[in-house]
Amino acid sequence: MRPPKVYSIDEHKIPAYKIDKQAYYIIEKLRSSGFIAFLVGGSVRDLLLGVRPKDFDISTSAKPEDIKNLFKKNCILIGRRFRLAHVRFGKKILEVSTFRAGETEEATLILRDNVWGSPEKDVLRRDFTINGLFYDPEVQTIIDYVDGYTDIEKKILRTIGDPVTRFIQDPVRMIRLVKFKARFDFLIEEETFNAMLKCKNEIIKSSPNRIFEELLRMLESGSAKRFFQLLTKYEILNILSPGLAAFLQKNNKVYELLDIVDLYNRKNHLQTLDRAILISVLIFFILESNLTKNFIEKNIPIHLGIILQETRNTLDKIFFPFFQIPKKLKTDVSSILANQFRIMPLIKPSYQHIKIPKDPLFKLALDFFNLRSSQNPDLLKIYTLWNEKFVESHNKKRNFFKKSYG
Secondary structure, eight states, X not given: OOOOEEEOHHHHOOOGGGSOHHHHHHHHHHHHTTOOEEEETHHHHHHHHTOOOSOOOEEESSOHHHHHHHHGGGEEEEOSSSOEEEEEETTEEEEEEEOBOOOSSOOSOOOOOOOBOOHHHHHHTSSBGGGOXXXXXXXXXXXXXXXXXXXXXXXXXXXXXXXXXXXHHOTHHXXXXXXXXXXXXXXXXXXXXXXXXXXXXXXXXXXXXXXXXXXXXXXXXXXHHHXXXXXXXXXXXXXXXXXXXXXXXXXXXXXXHHHHHHHHHXXXXXXXXXXXXXXXXXXXXXXXXXHIIIIITTTOOOOHHHHHHHHHHHHHHHHTTTXXXXXXXXXXXXXXXXXXXHHSOSSOOSSOOOOOOXXXXXXXXXXXXXXXXXXXXXXXXXXXXXXXXXXXHHHHHHHHHHHHHO
């Protein structure tokens, strides 16, 4: 392998104050103990792009057990397929991984990736050139083995190594490719793009949990609308969730709501919407359509119990069989969606008595209804009435407990 290109601070112009202090601390402690350690991946890429990194990942020659011994109670080891360390500082978690030397040329699915290696070998098993950069905070240089620096400058998305092989080894890389396209609007290099189209059916061999996590992160990213548009356009979403893909192709309401979500998340970088609300954004209009078609248009009586059951059925149809939504998340989403029709029934009554339910998730339902009112201003008056009643009810409970136990 050729020697890496090294870029000085005069070239990359990343100011030292933008590097996370805890990341500095981890790297210094690893190095003082005799290990190699760098910032790696997304944080280096984002700093070069002038984007605020969400995470500062570290790569090191220290093995997971060495990292655990160094950081003791602050550190937990996670993962079987990909063993790494999480070092905690309060609520903040920094990910520390050991340099790998996994297979890069054999076109078979990677089931385990715990073969230790060198910085050079570690870079070769990463996904895209833009994520293959190391940053050395001690001398403030960027170390580039794969021309990632140049690809960032040219705004190009390219796999490290043969793209067909890389997508077969880990099909989640195709989701990540679409993610970076949505976030940065880079050009996908032709060979990489053709390989994605060729290999897209491999996606079902991926871990459902990993892909679901990627979807959730994109819903939080501020680029969710573009991401789901591209997933649909490239016919990848149709493989993962045919029901959702079909609905998105014929109805723009989900995209309109995703626009509002993206605006919120861009403004509130450190405080994204609850994940149950984000999933509800994808499902609500499908549920509303199903209820209208199956009950309202057929004049079949409907009540909240039926709506809750239909909500669960809709979630199953949209995400099954590939995804298995965690039980708590499914419960939260079901409550949020069913309560939309408590707040505003499908058949408008002549008079509606506003009564706040005991459901502890009702506040999330109100928050989601408020989100919908940004899309449809006619809902704002209804939201205001329910929210005032909710605040009044909450204050009564608080005063009662204060008097009783205060």
